[in-house]
Amino acid sequence: MGNMVQFNEEIAQMPVIRPRSLxxxxxxxxxxxxxxxxxxxxxxxxxxxxxxSIYFISSAVPEPPVLGDDIPRKGEVIPKNRSL
Known part of the structure; x- marks a missing residue:
């Protein structure tokens, strides 16, 4: 076993680079x-x-139509009846 090479050096570990975080x-x-x-x-x-984000997404969804309710919603225009 005289042909085996042995190293008696201490190998320093490389430092672990940690990226900066928030x-x-x-x-x-x-x-x-x-x-x-x-x-x-x-x-x-x-x-x-x-x-x-949930609030803004939910506020962008239009209101569903309500049957039987004659109250105009915001931005709704009711045309005037023309007599024939």
Whole structure:
């Protein structure tokens, strides 16, 4: 077994590069004090954005017609009857 090569060097591990996140951005701005607070702020912002998008999408859907109701809706024009 004299032909086996052995290395007694310690190989330093390469550092893992972590990309910057929104948590780091909030911490750098001073808005959040700790990463836990930054996560809470991001979750709340995400919930507000989802709620606003649902509100805007639902407000864009037109109202369904109502049978038997003679009240004109917003933007509706009723033509005047012409006598024959």
């Amino acid at each position: 948590n780091d951005f909030l911490l750098d701005l001073g808005i959040a004090v700790s990463p836990g607070h930054a996560r809470i702020i991001l979750v709340l912002l995400a919930m507000v954005m989802v709620a606003l």
